[in-house]
Amino acid sequence: MTNQSPERAGIEVEGLAREFKNGPRAVDGIDLRVRPGEIYGFLGPNGAGKSTTVLMLTTLLPPTAGTARVAGFDIVREGGEVRGAIGAALQEAALDPLLSGREHMRLQTALHGLPKAERGERAGELLDRVGLSEAADRRVGGYSGGMKRRLDLALALAHRPRILFLDEPTTGLDIQSRTALWDEVAGLAREGVTVFLTTQYLEEADALADRVGIIDHGRIVAEGTPGELKAEIGRPTVEAVPREAADAERVAEALRPFGERCDPTRRGGISVRLEGGESQLADVVRALDAAGIAVEQLQLHAPSLDDVFLAKTGRSLEGAGEEPGSEEMEAAGAPGAKREPL
Amino acid sequence: MRGGGLRTQVGQLARRSVLRTLRQPGQIVPALIFPLFLLAVNSGGLKDATSLPGFPTDSYLTFALAVPFMQGALFSVMNAGTDLARDIETGFLNRLALTPLRGAALLSGLLAGAVVLGFAQAATYLAVGLIAGAQLAAGAGGALVIVALAVTTTVAFGTLGLFAALRAGNGEAVQSLFPVFFVFLFISSMALPLDLIQTQWFHDVASANPVSYLLQAYRSLLIEGWELGELALGFAIAVAIGALGMWAAAGALKTRLVRT
Amino acid sequence: MTREVSQVAYAVAWRSIRVFAGNPQFIVPALAFPLFFFTAFAGGLSAIGNAPGFDFPSGYTAFQFVFVLLQSAAFGGVFTGFGIAREFESGFARRYLLAARDRRGIVLGYALAALARALLTWTVLTVVALIAGMQVGGDGVELVGLFGLAVLVNLTATMWAAGVAMRVRSIQGGPLMQFPVFLILFLAPVYMPLNLLSGWIHAVASVNPVTALLESGRGFISGDPTLVLAAFAIALALPLLFAFWACGGLRRAEAAG
Numbered sequence: 001m002t003n004q005s006p007e008r009a010g011i012e013v014e015g016l017a018r019e020f021k022n023g024p025r026a027v028d029g030i031d032l033r034v035r036p037g038e039i040y041g042f043l044g045p046n047g048a049g050k051s052t053t054v055l056m057l058t059t060l061l062p063p064t065a066g067t068a069r070v071a072g073f074d075i076v077r078e079g080g081e082v083r084g085a086i087g088a089a090l091q092e093a094a095l096d097p098l099l100s101g102r103e104h105m106r107l108q109t110a111l112h113g114l115p116k117a118e119r120g121e122r123a124g125e126l127l128d129r130v131g132l133s134e135a136a137d138r139r140v141g142g143y144s145g146g147m148k149r150r151l152d153l154a155l156a157l158a159h160r161p162r163i164l165f166l167d168e169p170t171t172g173l174d175i176q177s178r179t180a181l182w183d184e185v186a187g188l189a190r191e192g193v194t195v196f197l198t199t200q201y202l203e204e205a206d207a208l209a210d211r212v213g214i215i216d217h218g219r220i221v222a223e224g225t226p227g228e229l230k231a232e233i234g235r236p237t238v239e240a241v242p243r244e245a246a247d248a249e250r251v252a253e254a255l256r257p258f259g260e261r262c263d264p265t266r267r268g269g270i271s272v273r274l275e276g277g278e279s280q281l282a283d284v285v286r287a288l289d290a291a292g293i294a295v296e297q298l299q300l301h302a303p304s305l306d307d308v309f310l311a312k313t314g315r316s317l318e319g320a321g322e323e324p325g326s327e328e329m330e331a332a333g334a335p336g337a338k339r340e341p342l
Numbered sequence: 343m344r345g346g347g348l349r350t351q352v353g354q355l356a357r358r359s360v361l362r363t364l365r366q367p368g369q370i371v372p373a374l375i376f377p378l379f380l381l382a383v384n385s386g387g388l389k390d391a392t393s394l395p396g397f398p399t400d401s402y403l404t405f406a407l408a409v410p411f412m413q414g415a416l417f418s419v420m421n422a423g424t425d426l427a428r429d430i431e432t433g434f435l436n437r438l439a440l441t442p443l444r445g446a447a448l449l450s451g452l453l454a455g456a457v458v459l460g461f462a463q464a465a466t467y468l469a470v471g472l473i474a475g476a477q478l479a480a481g482a483g484g485a486l487v488i489v490a491l492a493v494t495t496t497v498a499f500g501t502l503g504l505f506a507a508l509r510a511g512n513g514e515a516v517q518s519l520f521p522v523f524f525v526f527l528f529i530s531s532m533a534l535p536l537d538l539i540q541t542q543w544f545h546d547v548a549s550a551n552p553v554s555y556l557l558q559a560y561r562s563l564l565i566e567g568w569e570l571g572e573l574a575l576g577f578a579i580a581v582a583i584g585a586l587g588m589w590a591a592a593g594a595l596k597t598r599l600v601r602t
Numbered sequence: 603m604t605r606e607v608s609q610v611a612y613a614v615a616w617r618s619i620r621v622f623a624g625n626p627q628f629i630v631p632a633l634a635f636p637l638f639f640f641t642a643f644a645g646g647l648s649a650i651g652n653a654p655g656f657d658f659p660s661g662y663t664a665f666q667f668v669f670v671l672l673q674s675a676a677f678g679g680v681f682t683g684f685g686i687a688r689e690f691e692s693g694f695a696r697r698y699l700l701a702a703r704d705r706r707g708i709v710l711g712y713a714l715a716a717l718a719r720a721l722l723t724w725t726v727l728t729v730v731a732l733i734a735g736m737q738v739g740g741d742g743v744e745l746v747g748l749f750g751l752a753v754l755v756n757l758t759a760t761m762w763a764a765g766v767a768m769r770v771r772s773i774q775g776g777p778l779m780q781f782p783v784f785l786i787l788f789l790a791p792v793y794m795p796l797n798l799l800s801g802w803i804h805a806v807a808s809v810n811p812v813t814a815l816l817e818s819g820r821g822f823i824s825g826d827p828t829l830v831l832a833a834f835a836i837a838l839a840l841p842l843l844f845a846f847w848a849c850g851g852l853r854r855a856e857a858a859g
Contacts, residue, residue, distance in 0.1 A: 059602045060436055079602035083440055094433035098365045099358065110354045111441035113346045139365075155437070372777075380788070386803030387793040390653045521631065521638075528642040534649055541645040548646070 009036035009085075009162040009194045011057065015066035017218075018052050026052040028218035029066060034196055034211075036162075039189045041209025042198040043305060045317055049218040050198040051091055054167045057196065058088045071162050084112075087156030088165040093148040097141030101132050101151050104140065105158060112159035126154040130184065146177030153184065163194045170204060182208055202305045202317065214309055214317075221312040230303040233311040236278050237262055240288060241269035241297040254291040258284060269297065278302060348447055355443075355451020362425060363455035373417035373459060374466050377410030381471070384409070384533070394538055399477070399565045407471040408560035409532055411492045412553060414463035415499040416523050418456045423503030423516035426452055430511045435599065445595045449588060453500050460496030464489040479567040487573070488563055494580040495556060499523075501587025508594035530554040552579045606704035614698060614711025618685065619718050632681065632719055636674035636727050640666065644734070647793060655798050660737040660824040667731045668748065668819040669792055672812070674723050675756040676783050682716035683763020683779045690771035690855065699856060709764055709848050716760040717753065724752060739825030747830070748822040751815055754837035759783055761844030768851030771858065790816050811836045 011034035018027040027049040034040040044050050055061035057070055059079040068075045071085035095104060105123035114122060127136045130150040140148065149169060156164060166185065170178040185208055189195055199205055205212045206226050214222040214229075222229055238258070240251050245268055252261060255272040258280055262271040274280045281300055288295055309317035346354070363369060385403040392402050399405050429435045438448065468478075468488055478484055502523075506516045529544065530553040539545040548554050559576020562569035622628045644666040651662030658665045689695040698708045732738075740748065763779040770778065790812040791799060799807055807813050818833030 058440060060439060060600070062600060062602050076602045080442065083442065083601075086440075088440055090433060090436060092433035092436075094437045096358070096362070096429070096432075096434055098362045103358070103361070107354050107358060108437075108441070110346050110350055111438070111443055113350075113442065379785075383788045383792070383803065386801055387791070387799060388647075388650070389800065390655070390794060390798055391650055393654055394649055394652060518627075521635065525638055528638070529646065533642075533647050538649045539646060540648045544641070544645040 009071055009192070010034055010038075011040070011068070011070050011163065011194070011196060013057070013066070013068040016053070016056060016063050016068050017065035018049075018056055018061065019064045024218075026218055027056070027063075030215070030218070030220050032213050032220060032223065034194060036194050037189065037192050038210045039185065039195040039197060039208050041205035041212040042196065042215060043200070043202070043205045043209075043212055043309075043317070044198075044215035045200060048215045050200075050215060051167055052218075053215070054088070054090065054165050054196070054198055058086060058090075058165050059083055084159075085161055086163045086165060087159065087161035089149070089152040089156045089167065089169055090165075091167045091171070093145075093152045095140045095143075095148055095151060098139060100137050100139050101127060101143070101154075102136040104151060104155055105136075108155045108158040114159065122158065126157055127151075130154045131180070144177075146173050146180070149173060149177065149181060150184075153181070157188075161193070163196065164188060166195060166197045168198055168200065170199070170201065178204075200317070205305060212305065214305070214312065216309070216313050216315075222308055226305065229305065229308045231277075233308055234303050235259070235273050235275060236300055236302040237271050237273050238281065238284050239267075239269045239271045239297070239299045239301065240284075240295050241267050243294040243296045247293050250291060250293055251288070251295075254287045254293060255284065257287070267297070271301075346442070348444060351443055351447035352450045355447060356454030359425070359452050359455035360458050363421070363458055369417075369421045370459065370462065373414055373421070373463060376417075377413040377463075377467065378470055380413065381406055381410050381467075382474075385474075388533065391534065394534075396535070396538055398535055398561070401475070401477055403471065403474060404476040404564050405535075405561065406533075407467065407476045407564055408557045409527075410467040410471075411464065411488070411495065411560055412527055412532075412557060414460065414467065414492065415495045416520070416527060417463075418459060418496040418500045419503035419506070419523055420516065420520060421459065421503070422452060422456050422500035423507040423519070424513050425455065426504055426507035427511065427513040427516050430507065430598065431513065439599050439601055445592060445599065449501075449504060449591055449595065452504060453497050456497050456500035457493055460493040461489065463496065464492035467492075476564065478564055480563040484563040484568070488560060491556075491559060491573075491576060491580065494577060494584070498580045498584030498587060501584050501591055505587055505591040505594055508591055508598045511598065526551060526553050531557055552583070555579055604704060606702075607707040607710060610698075610702040610704055610707025611710035611714055614708050615714035615718070618682075618712060618715030621685075622715070622719055628681075628685075632678065632723055633726050635677070636670055636723055637730055639673060640670040640727060640731065643670065643793070644731075644736075650793060653794070653798070656794065658795065658820065658824060659826065660739045663731065663734060663736045664738065664823050665795075665820060667727075667736055668823055669790075669816060671724060671727065671748070671752050672755050672815060672819060673787055674727065675720055675752040676759040676787060677780075678720040678723060679716050679756050679759025679761075680763045680779050680783050682712055682719070682760050683767045684773060684776055686712055686764050686767035687770060687773045687775050687779075690767065691773055695771075695855070696859075705852055705856065706849065709761075709845075709852055712764055713757055713760045717756055720752070720756045724749065738823060740822045740827075741825065744822040744825060744827060747827070748819050751819050751822075751833060751837050754834075754841055755815065757841040758837075758844050761841055761848040765844065765847035765851035768848070768855040771855060786810060786812055795820070811840070 013030060013032045015029045015031060016027060017025065017029045019025045030053065042050050042053065052061065056063045057068055057075060059075050059082050062076060070082045073081040073085065075082055102123055105127060106119055109119040109122055127133050130153055132147060132150055132154065135143065135147060140151065143151065170181055173181065185195055185197065197208060209226065211223065211225050212229060213220050240255065242248055242251050248268065248270060251270045255270060259273045259275040262273055264270070278300060306317045385406045389402050391397060392400050468485060472478060480487065503516060506519050510516065530548050530551045536545065536549055536554060539548055556576050556579055558572050562572040644663045648662050650656065699705060702708055766775050766779045789806050790810050791807050796804065796807055796813060796817060814829050814833045814836055818829045821828035
């Protein structure tokens with residue numbers, strides 16, 4: 001898919017900040033590195049600074065401090081080169097309801113300078129890839145939300161970018177559409193496209209991202225692979241609820257080799273932190289069986305990214321953050337917002 | 343990959359602008375029907391104005407036929423501005439900003455729809471007016487010049503709509519311009535020639551209003567024939583409005599499209 | 603009127619008036635447009651008063667004042683309809699439907715608010731017209747008759763627009779509210795009296811009910827009442843007719859939830 005050298009398909013950010021006149025410091029000095037070919041998940045609640053970061057990295061909003069290089073080009077001094085190397089599907093699907101899918105593709109490929117002879121073929125290839133061939137000649141005003149998102153993705157890929165920015169691409173989609181989009185994104189990464197994906201959905205970051213950066217109030221509070229982040233805040237626990245309450249101590253004895261005992265659960269179960277991780281679950285089952293203990297319930301509690309967020313910020317990610325369409329959208333230069341220069 | 347050349351960019355955006363105009367009957371039909379309705383009402387209701395001493399023609403219809411062309415230009419402000427405002431509100435402008443698109447190409451391309459609408463309006467008003475009995479002293483050549491002036495005026499006013507959209511970023515602000523331009527249209531020589539306007543302040547404002555001279559340019563072709571001075575003044579005003587509007591729109595685009 | 607209806611009407615009217623009074627974007631056009639039309643017609647077309655056969659006793663300014671008065675009454679009602687449509691579109695009107703014990707009060711409340719706004723407009727318009735030198739030949743009773751006609755026109759237009767607004771429940775219905783009113787106003791003797799019109803416009807204006815209202819209003823302001831019975835018969839019948847239309851719209855809105 002991409003035909004440029006791998007080292008020119010990464011993102012390097014140092015001290016990037018965006019402050020608005022009389023307004024919030026939407027991005028407060030972030031450092032991050034995205035390796036070529038990686039899917040980087042940028043996770044945070046509404047109002048955290050995700051969209052503002054994306055707008056800066058895609059050259060649509062100048063930073064007020066810090067530097068960033070996208071595909072090897074400086075986002076401030078070499079904006080044109082950056083735009084040539086990236087594709088972006090921003091938070092709004094940004095389509096013209098009066099044009100058809102194919103007309104959108106024609107416009108996009110032409111504006112990016114594809115030779116006339118190639119445009120039709122490229123349009124057809126991408127529309128086919130995202131499953132819109134049959135709807136290609138219908139006006140976008142009649143597309144479903146999922147179809148619009150897919151078209152948005154196809155448009156972002158029109159000029160074979162090395163780096164793809166996806167700003168909350170599955171917000172508002174049903175599960176089927178969301179899964180289809182995940183598959184597509186994963187496929188792009190396998191082809192060598194670097195993906196910078198912002199999301200407020202834990203499972204999306206978990207499912208897709210090679211590495212995750214968690215942002216809150218404009219700062220990165222944690223960064224790493226999903227596994228590393230979860231391991232940072234603790235090992236998984238296993239909870240065993242015996243059928244007979246009197247067997248509780250026998251359960252505790254059987255589980256002692258696996259790790260430290262935790263506080264008793266509300267259901268009267270025994271909870272143990274698995275030092276060896278989730279892979280010990282099979283051994284736990286064998287141990288209980290060998291001890292002849294009848295178990296009512298056996299549950300594995302693995303830390304989630306929400307637990308990571310909670311540990312770092314004192315708040316749960318789900319339900320955190322302001323209403324969408326509020327300060328971050330305005331501050332991030334969402335369509336219709338007048339950007340005041342400093 | 344380098345972007346398409348300027349010609350390609352203008353061409354593609356012009357194509358889009360034309361398609362959008364043609365696919366919105368709600369923009370085209372009122373722009374054709376409403377001015378013709380007012381022409382019918384005004385030429386019927388003010389017929390006796392021709393008996394005022396000094397009225398330049400016996401046919402109020404001929405006199406009033408100039409007005410729909412200006413009303414059409416007003417619709418151009420709204421249509422061009424509303425379309426661009428919608429692009430801003432939906433984020434489509436951001437999509438375009440991520441391509442190598444040049445600002446000049448964007449503005450020029452957006453006006454292509456105005457050209458098509460201007461042409462359709464001019465042809466319709468002229469045809470209906472002539473069928474209804476209006477005169478055209480300048481003949482067939484004059485008809486072509488009327489269409490050319492109408493297209494020029496429509497595009498010129500379209501640039502003002504683009505400026506409004508880029509400055510405000512939303513459709514409501516563009517719509518709120520309608521009364522402003524309406525005032526410009528009314529406080530002019532719309533209903534009576536300048537020298538027959540008796541109310542002094544009204545006469546003074548109408549004399550300073552460029553719309554009066556645009557109307558006079560049309561009337562020179564309809565009533566008098568080839569009055570090159572009045573015609574040249576009308577074209578010059580239209581071009582000046584267009585140049586000013588384009589300059590203002592380009593400035594507003596720079597603020598709206600803050601790309602690094 | 604039952605107590606429930608009047609309580610609801612008062613609450614709706616009070617809120618509508620508050621919203622209007624607190625928003626310059628509503629007040630300014632409500633005042634500016636009629637003044638502008640008055641200026642353009644009475645000022646720009648004053649020479650029409652010299653046309654042969656034009657012998658209106660109070661002069662062209664007063665002649666146009668009556669048209670602009672009735673036009674502002676009509677469009678005041680239409681703009682009230684816009685407000686109703688906006689409230690239904692935003693969902694706010696559902697609060698009224700839920701809270702009102704007698705929902706007819708909602709329609710009445712909107713009508714009262716429209717009238718209040720119109721009274722402000724007419725006050726400003728009349729003052730400006732008098733300052734501009736408008737001659738008033740009518741006495742107090744005749745002027746009450748003139749403004750009485752305006753009240754009834756305002757009520758008619760409000761009922762019409764309310765009916766459309768509650769059926770469409772979206773500001774997209776704006777043109778549907780506005781265009782017929784515009785049409786019927788301008789197919790009346792706007793610039794010249796009926797007897798000086800000719801051709802198709804005379805034929806249409808002769809059967810246009812607004813013509814009787816205009817002619818009667820102009821008779822009142824010049825002190826020469828004319829077509830009074832016909833005008834008031836029309837002016838009383840129309841709001842009643844359109845009140846049924848509005849109530850029908852209310853039922854549609856209720857059914858839609």
